[in-house]
Amino acid sequence: MSQYTLIEAGHGRAFRLATGEHVRIGLPEGSQVADMFAFALPDLEEYLSTEHTRSCTQRLAPVVGEAFYSSRRRPMLAFEEDRSPGTHDLLLSACDQMRYTLLGHAGPHRNCVANMIEALAALGLKASQIPSPVNIFEKVAIGIDGSLVIEPPLAARGDFVVIRALMDLVLVISACPMDIVPTNGPDLRPKAIFVERLDAVA
Amino acid sequence: MSQYTLIEAGHGRAFRLATGEHVRIGLPEGSQVADMFAFALPDLEEYLSTEHTRSCTQRLAPVVGEAFYSSRRRPMLAFEEDRSPGTHDLLLSACDQMRYTLLGHAGPHRNCVANMIEALAALGLKASQIPSPVNIFEKVAIGIDGSLVIEPPLAARGDFVVIRALMDLVLVISACPMDIVPTNGPDLRPKAIFVERLDAVA
Numbered sequence: 001m002s003q004y005t006l007i008e009a010g011h012g013r014a015f016r017l018a019t020g021e022h023v024r025i026g027l028p029e030g031s032q033v034a035d036m037f038a039f040a041l042p043d044l045e046e047y048l049s050t051e052h053t054r055s056c057t058q059r060l061a062p063v064v065g066e067a068f069y070s071s072r073r074r075p076m077l078a079f080e081e082d083r084s085p086g087t088h089d090l091l092l093s094a095c096d097q098m099r100y101t102l103l104g105h106a107g108p109h110r111n112c113v114a115n116m117i118e119a120l121a122a123l124g125l126k127a128s129q130i131p132s133p134v135n136i137f138e139k140v141a142i143g144i145d146g147s148l149v150i151e152p153p154l155a156a157r158g159d160f161v162v163i164r165a166l167m168d169l170v171l172v173i174s175a176c177p178m179d180i181v182p183t184n185g186p187d188l189r190p191k192a193i194f195v196e197r198l199d200a201v202a
Numbered sequence: 203m204s205q206y207t208l209i210e211a212g213h214g215r216a217f218r219l220a221t222g223e224h225v226r227i228g229l230p231e232g233s234q235v236a237d238m239f240a241f242a243l244p245d246l247e248e249y250l251s252t253e254h255t256r257s258c259t260q261r262l263a264p265v266v267g268e269a270f271y272s273s274r275r276r277p278m279l280a281f282e283e284d285r286s287p288g289t290h291d292l293l294l295s296a297c298d299q300m301r302y303t304l305l306g307h308a309g310p311h312r313n314c315v316a317n318m319i320e321a322l323a324a325l326g327l328k329a330s331q332i333p334s335p336v337n338i339f340e341k342v343a344i345g346i347d348g349s350l351v352i353e354p355p356l357a358a359r360g361d362f363v364v365i366r367a368l369m370d371l372v373l374v375i376s377a378c379p380m381d382i383v384p385t386n387g388p389d390l391r392p393k394a395i396f397v398e399r400l401d402a403v404a
């Protein structure tokens with residue numbers, strides 16, 4: 001029996017995964033980016049690292065059959081299935097309060113960094129690092145001159161990816177709250193993300 | 203009067219820079235990569251972040267006239283001059299012991315992460331993070347399929363860059379010890395790096 005969690009638009013959730021467990025992460029409403037973080041358990045000092053993933057896979061982003069790597073160069077999450085156009089970003093930092101302030105938003109704004117911290121805290125956990133996230137479904141166009149442009153996701157309602165834990169870890173998924181630039185679609189509307197645990201639940 | 207430091211091949215050095223001070227970082231012998239880290243002073247929790255630099259500049263790497271940004275999205279180092287072919291990498295993690303072990307090297311090997319830790323310790327400082335470095339002079343070719351290939355640097359003897367501190371900080375430069383893949387040139391020979399302080403020294 002699978003266990004389905006709907007993460008409300010703009011919010012985050014954390015999930016403990018034992019080695020071998022796998023989850024489906026997808027789009028219940030429409031185009032949306034899911035910021036993904038992961039920390040080893042019980043030692044959260046080892047974390048999913050985009051720079052080590054690039055170094056170990058020798059690619060900008062892993063493809064199905066490859067893995068996301070930890071800060072200690074260990075394969076951490078297997079990328080098992082991709083039922084989306086396959087466009088994911090490992091280049092850009094997670095949005096934080098300063099990002100919204102710099103974009104001209106006055107006052108507090110929900111953000112992926114705060115979502116990560118809150119989601120871990122809900123499980124009684126705390127990370128000492130804010131790693132650069134894997135931005136599932138995010139489309140960042142790289143120009144020939146090295147320019148980076150955030151474009152609306154190609155992914156649509158029903159698209160999903162499947163990842164499997166290769167060590168005991170806590171996975172954090174944030175439904176990105178961005179509503180100023182088209183990270184989550186041309187409608188600038190943050191949407192929900194679903195996370196479905198695919199392993200038997202007792 | 204400037205102050206010239208020759209960093210021995212495979213080693214690292216740290217430099218305290220006050221706001222406004224600038225340094226030249228260059229190649230006294232020939233092609234070589236300089237891994238650059240920076241931490242704010244007195245609060246080392248704020249550090250030079252490649253992911254925030256990409257997000258803030260909307261480029262894979264800053265160009266002259268732009269800046270390298272901190273983990274708090276503040277401009278940290280101004281990129282003032284580039285007397286090299288202009289190829290620098292902000293994608294790949296710093297080499298560490300595990301990198302050499304995975305490449306088949308038996309036993310300990312000098313590495314940029316250990317160089318950073320040692321160089322900070324020599325100034326009585328300690329960082330709680332191992333940020334992804336700015337790999338000055340490193341050439342990483344990005345394929346149309348997203349593949350990344352480390353190629354010998356285009357930079358040659360005498361080439362240099364100039365950066366200026368935009369906050370009080372400690373700058374760490376590691377002359378990358380890589381001698382297995384052609385990061386530092388087709389000769390696989392780690393070489394020295396020079397750092398020249400360009401401000402008047404009392």
